[in-house]
Amino acid sequence: MNPDHVMTVKSKCEYMVRISSDGNQTNRISGICCLPSGQVIVTDEINRKVKLLDQHYNVCTHCDVSNNPSGICQITSTEVAVSLNSEVQFISVSNGKLVKGRKFKLPHDASCIAHHQGVLYVTGLNALYQYTLTGSLVKKLYEDNNYRVWKCAVNPAGDRIYVTTSEIFWAHLTLHGKDRLITLSTDGTLIIHFL
Template identity: 65%
Template structure:
């Protein structure tokens, strides 16, 4: 009976421990939800600020056009008023000279009238083709269409952890990777890796560039590639391999600048790439291939033609094992 009693007490203790853990989890959940709600509101504020900035720019364009057109129209009004007044003055003078002027005065008056009439006719001829300006607003429908396709401000991800483990995000930061030579306003960082010196190299898919970031995450150098880069990986401490289309482009960091090097052309599409101990591993979308650094095809490691493998992280290198 004592043993049974001990077992019962053990279970009661375990239940109490589990109950306390779950109650603490409820409190943590409420705190987490409050934090996420604030992050969502902060994200909304950023979107509002971005839209306000776009609206401000558009309003300035409207104001500039209005100022230009108003200045031009006022100039036309002033010129018409001046010419009309001059002609009216000449008309009155001519009427006063009809019965008492000499030939010389008549000649001068006629000459002035002809000159002023010619000036007025020339002005009207040059300006009569001016069409009444009609402004229209061509809305940037890309913004509306993009937003209409979005279903949320972001994803809520649940992280499962062991009770004794704690995962804490200390801080998050945003950095602008746009540079003047970018041709696309859409940015997709399709690959990222770091150098031993702390520099970061990223692949800009839409702008077909590879960009080098300094320790403050500012773009310090870039180089163009002949396709949209899908992924990249470290080869050495100062060289990376970038894939796009059917090619592998090697890029080195020399004196703080990115420099294009040799390029390998493959017989299949290149989706993902990794390097381990002098060997390149490249995925085509359905297969995993092994290559030497000189571009020699070693073998096909795996293929699944029935499904499309879209992952970019193609291998996990740990203790000389490929997974």
């Protein structure tokens, strides 16, 4: 693909994922995952819900979760993993319903989760961790005490992990300015970072 190719948006559509049990709360879609069936699963952080959308993007079912979901990733053609603060909850689609399965606790907060061939990558505060699907910590892949580690993704070949970070200004405990995109190898070696 030509890296200088200009892409043009031809159309845009917006869909409502609010349901009656959301009450007066607004929706904050914190994660999205598309299954091979064409169904889409979204995490609604404020309402503590995982919502299954049909092929027309209507909410067809949902399940409540124990904490605010911040990320989601596909595990199999019918199963996803959802990061819930300091837990990972597995949820399957079965007969058009969302069914909660196993879950495991994390010794840290989690803001994002990614999966590739049986390996889970979980971001938490200032680090990126590698876990097995059963919840065993393999190792801490990356850590930077000056940056908040936010999101992560794995390339299709599984040999690169992309991580977004924001500089932490400790005097006010706020984030500002200097965001970075970091590329790591699967053993945690820093390949490159972009400011």
